[in-house]
Amino acid sequence: MERKNVLIPQADLDRQREFEEKIRAMFASREAHPVACVDTFGCQQNVADGQKLMGMLADCGFTFTQDPKEADLVILNTCAIREHAEDRVFGNLGALTHTKKENPEQVIALCGCMAQEPRVSERIRKSYPHVDLVFGPQALWKFPELLWQVYETHKRVFSVQDEHGTIAEGIPVVREKGVKAWVSIMYGCNNFCSYCIVPYVRGRERSRDPQCVLEEVRQLVEAGYKDITLLGQNVNSYGNDLDLDYHFPDLLADIDKIPGEYLIRFMSSHPKDATKRLFDVMAASPHVAKQLHLPFQSGNDRVLKEMNRRYTRQQYLDLVNYAKSVMPGLVLTSDVIIGFPGETEAEAMDTVSLVEEVGFDALFTFIYSPRPGTKAAEMPDPATRAEKQTWFDKLLEVQNHMSAKLHAAYVGKTVRVLVDGESDDPEFPLTSRTEGNRLVRLKGDKALIGQFIDVTVTGSNTWALYGEAV
Structure with missing residues (x-):
């Protein structure tokens, strides 16, 4: 991929501002006040995309x-990673037939990773005639133009061409109120893990210019955001x-130089x-949280090879052991798939044993979900769902015990947290996060929200800590 083909020219971006004005x-000529509902599914990258849609x-x-x-425009911003998320989207699309019936002028749009899948866009075309606009992640930057086409032609618009992917700088963003913000530093994926649809729907890897990333982070810090991902x-x-010759550790080191709390x-x-250099930079950078989410997916080398992960169990262990050695107290989390096609019980238990050996603070665990269009979806899969559920339950048992034990070790200690919101627990009305992203439910006044404070941990369970401000 040639870099010169990645950036959207400023003239093309300016043209989108013209469609926004149209x-x-x-609506002004109709003396109307349009209302939009943006419903986002999936990962934080989708959340960031949704905030750009809201900005436009x-x-x-x-x-x-x-x-x-209540909406004149409904956008479902979708995820294609798991079958369950996809089913929810189709269910929501079906329910929107009723809102469209009550308001025939309502425009319904589907975007995100699901929309980029040919089988999905074709299903929408044939079976969901009330959906007016369908576009994939690569077309997000020209959303105003696509929406104008719907309003101008009163016809359905599909923009799901197989594109290599682009970068559009300067798209307006509507961020959530509070202390947290997300910054996309790159888009797409080159890895082609055999179970994953992402490279097919988000295109090849392309990195934003470092100065653009640094300026965005600087603006967020100056605006008062204190937890930036x-x-x-x-x-x-x-x-x-x-x-x-500028890579992720370099970017982290430069961001760390931005003044602020x-x-x-x-x-x-x-x-x-x-790399070890990444962990060294993390250890040396006061603003970089000593928290690492490093997905290992399987603890068995044969399964890792079938997944096309390109590392071994031992290589993974060497990485986390080094990271822990330079960052004592590192909070480590991971993603795990149980029941990959062809996986045996013994291989699944290799994953469980790796969990026991590493001692993760928390895991995001999944039973394998086949995604059409991926290599793994075509692999023989003799294990039954009931067998996979048994292996999965064992994994959860081990990890929940580990999480509860690690959390219990916090009780009586004083930790620094960022108070980030309110909870629905009247006894502990505030939520906060440690540097390691551990949830701490707090007693205290909501005036503390947005502040870094010290708290004494008074209790714990598998999923959270409980504390009081010092």
């Missing part, structure tokens, strides 16, 4: 609601396409590209 003028809609004159019945399908390969996190990391 939409704003159209705000420039078009829209305000926002969470109730589709850098996003990419594989942040560890950031910079490989820039021809600058804040924490930097990142996800996701691929073990094959994680």
